Structure formats: structure tokens, C-alpha cells
Amino acid sequence: MSENIIFSDAVRLAERIRTREVSPVEVVKAYLERIETVDRKINAIVALADGAIEGARKAEAAILAGDDVGPLHGVPFTVKDSIDTAGVLTQRGSPIFEGRIPETDATSVARMKKAGGILLAKTNLPEFSYWIESDNLLSGRSNNPWDVTRTPGGSSGGESAAIAAGMSPIGLGTDLAISVRGPAAQTGIVSLKATHGRVPMTGVYPRAPRRFWHVGPMARSIRDLALAFSQLAGPDGKDAFATSAGQFDAGIGRQPYRQLRVGWLVEPGFGPIDPEVARTVEEAAEALKSLGLHVEPVRIPALETDFALDVFNRLHVMEMKPEFAAATAGHEDQMYKMSKTMLSLPDTSMKDFIAAEQAAERLRDGYAEYFRSFDALVTPVLPLPAHKHGQAEFVINGQKVDATYLQGATVPLNITGLPGISMRFGSSQEGLPINVQIVGSWLAESTILNVASLLESVSPVRGLNPDL
Known part of the structure; x- marks a missing residue:
């Protein structure tokens, strides 16, 4: 019975709770x-919420009283x-905020x-939510549940590890450049970064640069994402x-009123894949295509003219550095790798900052032109499957790149504010998940x-779980 619970999706759990097949306490x-x-193998959980059993x-x-209940009634969820x-530790991955307990919930x-x-x-x-690995001095x-190395x-x-390992059915993450989609790809779950501004960032740290930050659901199924996003x-x-x-109505399961047009793109524009x-x-x-959609390979010239990762790097440093400096002032001995790295980066010159802003506008225009003719775009999420801890450089398709290149296919959506879903559709030769965006x-x-x-309905890897 426990296996049927822990690897269920949230929608199914909610159904079973409403029909009294299982109780919220049991779940x-x-x-x-x-x-x-x-979790002793994974180290995904940093604090349990007091009151979960009472809730x-x-x-x-x-349920027993026959009350009207919400669509996630009785379903547990986890939060980055x-x-x-409110009333539960929120320490932001840093000893600087050790013991911090907010009075109110994020929206x-x-x-x-x-x-x-x-x-x-x-x-x-990671410290202050800022890196492609989840590691910090505090916790x-x-x-990765698929390979702990x-x-x-x-x-x-x-969050991605907790859901993949069956420690949570659904949860909330945040995304500056990669951060809900990349982890979902590395652990084989699903996630949604919605259009910028669709989900309020109130109660989320850091706030800068707000125009690139998103909060979004991470889960085990696409219908879970749709349900969570609707809330x-x-x-x-x-x-x-x-x-x-x-x-919001996802319309999942309904036939579209016309044939959807979908392009797919691997290179160029995202770096090596x-x-x-x-x-x-x-x-x-x-x-x-086999499901009846119009599908064809495409190119988006704007991605080739302005490499989005370079644009992002020139824009966000100017806004993140003051936030990091304020948070760490007087606590320099409690800083970890990324806050030190961020504060050591040179400021972007005003000339380069303005040029990057103009490049961002060209990227938005390029996507706008693309979506005049297409309804969706299929791309990589990451250029390679989950990597070993601590890797700083990679050789991808014969090209040597640094770790920031892992964001090459995800960061364009943060710059432009476009929505994107990360979902598994394959496996590497080593059995590691491979997601598409x-x-x-x-x-x-x-x-x-x-x-x-x-796509989920025909996925060759749906329902696979790591062996822990």
C-alpha cells in the first residue's frame, strides 16, 4: 500500500482521499x-513541518463530515x-539565516x-538559490536518487530529488535561469516555469533580479502541473x-480546435548538445507528429545572433551583486562558494548593460516572430544528463565548456519571460533521465x-522510479 502512495501523482492521491480509499493521515x-x-542517502529534506500530522x-x-474540499485536499507538498x-524554518541555504522562521506564508x-x-x-x-548544484554550508x-554520485x-x-525519490508527490521551486527545469531533467520529474508574472513571487528570496525570477510547481505528472498552476x-x-x-483551464485531454503546429530545435542557439x-x-x-500534430525542425535566428547565456550574464550581475552584498555584510566568514564568486565578478559597464538590454529585446522579438507560425517549441532542457558532483567543466559533443553552459537552453525563457515545461522522454545509456522542454x-x-x-501519453519512460 505504501508504494502505491509514495509514487502516486498528486491528482490520484487527491481522488483517493476524496473517495475515502486512503486517509490523509495514512498518506x-x-x-x-x-x-x-x-533521505539519509539523498539529503533533500532540510526541515520537517510541525503540524503535518495534525493537518x-x-x-x-x-472528508468524514462531507465538507466541500479543495482539489489538493489532504495531499502533502514540499517547498524549496x-x-x-509561516512557522516553519526558511533558512535560504545559508548559516546567515540559520533559525529564521517567517511569520507569514509566501503567496x-x-x-x-x-x-x-x-x-x-x-x-x-544552493546558497541563496544561486547555482546549478544544491550544496551549502548549512545543510x-x-x-541524485538515480545515482548518488x-x-x-x-x-x-x-525539491527535484525529494519528488523523484518518493518523499513528496508535488512541491514548489524557483527558477532564475534553470532552477525548476534543470533539476527536473536531472531527476526525471516534471516542472513548469510559467510566463513571468503569472505566479506571484511574494515571500520568495532573493527578490533581485525580479524580472527573471519565477516560482513554479514540480511534480510527477503533467496533470499535476496543470492542477497546481490553476491554483x-x-x-x-x-x-x-x-x-x-x-x-486558467489547461484543457488537458480535449482535442484542440485545430491542428497544432510544433517546431523542434537542438542546435544552433543553445550551445553544444x-x-x-x-x-x-x-x-x-x-x-x-505520430499523434497528428504538424511538426518540423526549425531555427530561431535571434538565438544565433545573440547567445542568451551571454546576455543573461551581462544583465543579472548588476542586480544580484547588491543583494548578495547586503545579505553577507558582517557575515563574510559564513559565505559559501557562490556568494564569494558573485561578489568577485566585475561590474558590467553601462555600455555593455544597455547593449545586453537591447539584445534581450531582440530575443523577445525573435520568439514573437516564431510564435506567429507555431504553437509550441520542443528543445533540450540540459545539454547532457545529470553530471557528477562538483564538475566545473564538460566536454559536450566534442566542445569543452564551463558549467554555466548547462543553462544554455533554459535561460532564454527567463530573459524573455516565456513559459516552459520540463518532462522526461528518454534515458541515457547509463539509465539516467533525459528530459525535453x-x-x-x-x-x-x-x-x-x-x-x-x-507527449506524456506516449512516453517510453513513464512511471520509472529510482531504486533506493
Whole structure:
């Protein structure tokens, strides 16, 4: 029975709870037992939420009383430790914030609770959510459930590892350049970075640069992403970027009113891509074609003119450095690798900053031109499967690159604000997950969730779980 719970998706758990097939108490206890059993290998959980069992008892009482309940009623969820949780440790991956307990929930957490979710635990991250590995001085390094010698990614690596290892069915991560999509790819789960501003960032750290930061759901199925997003989207009156209407219907399972047009792209524009990853993207495109969608290879000239990773690097340093400097002032002995690295980076000159801003506009224009003719785009998420801990350089398809290149296919969506889904569609020769990225136009989450759901229905790797 426990296996049927811990590797279920959130939608199925909610259904079983509503029909009294399982109780919320049984579900929460199953996940707590799973955490106790496997987290010593993974180190994904940094704090358990006091009151999860009591919350489950209240949820069970509501079911027995026949009360109207939310769509996630009784379902436990986990939250990255950069997102505020009322009365529960939120330490941001740094001893500087050790013992910090917020008084209020982040908007995203409050909305998950309003939908009936029960906060279970907080998950690991890099210092200040800033790197592609989840490692810090306070709570240490998280490991990948598929191979503990490899990383589950960053910055939402603890969240991705927890879900992949069956310690949580669904959760919240944040994304500056890669951070919900990359970790999902390294652990074989699914995640959504919605259009910038669709989900308020209120109660999430760091706030700078706000125009690139996103908070989004991470889960085990596309329908979980759709359900979570339907609860998370909409303005809260506090985050000025969050102005889009909250009403949302994914339309998963319904036939589109016309044939959808999908392009697929591996290179050029994202940097070098491993042949196994490239092949998986092409296989995903062929699968969509077999389902009746119009699919063809494409190029986006703007990505070739302005390399998005270079644009991002020139833009975000100027906004992140003051945030890091303020957080670490007087605590220099408690700084870890990335805050030291960030503060050591040279400032971008005003001339280069303006040039980068103009390049960002060209990237937006380039995607706008693409989406005049297409409904979605299939790309890599990462240029290679999950890598060994601590790797700083990689040889990808014969080209030597540094670790920042892992963000080459994800960071364009942070610069432009476009939505993207990370979902598994393949495996490496070593059995590691390989995800693809489904990209849509602005506010077109329903389209990419529909495309992703179609692709999920024919995925050759659906339902695989790591052996722990």
C-alpha cells in the first residue's frame, strides 16, 4: 500500500482521499516514513513541518463530515527553502539565516494550502538559490536518487530529488535561469516555469533580479502541473509583475480546435548538445507528429545572433551583486562558494548593460516572430544528463565548456519571460533521465500543458522510479 502512495501523482492521491480509499493521515505518514528511510542517502529534506500530522487529521475529519474540499485536499507538498513558510524554518541555504522562521506564508504556499495541500517539509538548495548544484554550508549537498554520485541540480535540486525519490508527490521551486527545469531533467520529474508574472513571487528570496525570477510547481505528472498552476496563477496585489488574470483551464485531454503546429530545435542557439539528448528531442518531436500534430525542425535566428547565456550574464550581475552584498555584510566568514564568486565578478559597464538590454529585446522579438507560425517549441532542457558532483567543466559533443553552459537552453525563457515545461522522454545509456522542454508563447500555458500531456501519453519512460 505504501508504494502505491509514495509514487502516486498528486491528482490520484487527491481522488483517493476524496473517495475515502486512503486517509490523509495514512498518506502523510507514508511520506514521513519514506523520508526517514531514504533521505539519509539523498539529503533533500532540510526541515520537517510541525503540524503535518495534525493537518492530516483535520483534513480527514473534513472528508468524514462531507465538507466541500479543495482539489489538493489532504495531499502533502514540499517547498524549496527559499520560499517563506509561516512557522516553519526558511533558512535560504545559508548559516546567515540559520533559525529564521517567517511569520507569514509566501503567496504560492498560501495558495497550495488553500487548495487543501498539507505542508510536509522544506527542501535543500544552493546558497541563496544561486547555482546549478544544491550544496551549502548549512545543510550540505543533495544527491541524485538515480545515482548518488551525481547532482539533482540547482537551484531547486532538493525539491527535484525529494519528488523523484518518493518523499513528496508535488512541491514548489524557483527558477532564475534553470532552477525548476534543470533539476527536473536531472531527476526525471516534471516542472513548469510559467510566463513571468503569472505566479506571484511574494515571500520568495532573493527578490533581485525580479524580472527573471519565477516560482513554479514540480511534480510527477503533467496533470499535476496543470492542477497546481490553476491554483497558483493570478495577482496577489503585492507583486507588481503579477498582473495576469488568475482564471486558467489547461484543457488537458480535449482535442484542440485545430491542428497544432510544433517546431523542434537542438542546435544552433543553445550551445553544444550531447547526441543522446539531441536524439531524445528528435524522438519527442516524432512522437508528437505520430499523434497528428504538424511538426518540423526549425531555427530561431535571434538565438544565433545573440547567445542568451551571454546576455543573461551581462544583465543579472548588476542586480544580484547588491543583494548578495547586503545579505553577507558582517557575515563574510559564513559565505559559501557562490556568494564569494558573485561578489568577485566585475561590474558590467553601462555600455555593455544597455547593449545586453537591447539584445534581450531582440530575443523577445525573435520568439514573437516564431510564435506567429507555431504553437509550441520542443528543445533540450540540459545539454547532457545529470553530471557528477562538483564538475566545473564538460566536454559536450566534442566542445569543452564551463558549467554555466548547462543553462544554455533554459535561460532564454527567463530573459524573455516565456513559459516552459520540463518532462522526461528518454534515458541515457547509463539509465539516467533525459528530459525535453516544451516552450510556448506568452500566457500560453494551456497550450504547452496540452502538448506535454499528449507527449506524456506516449512516453517510453513513464512511471520509472529510482531504486533506493
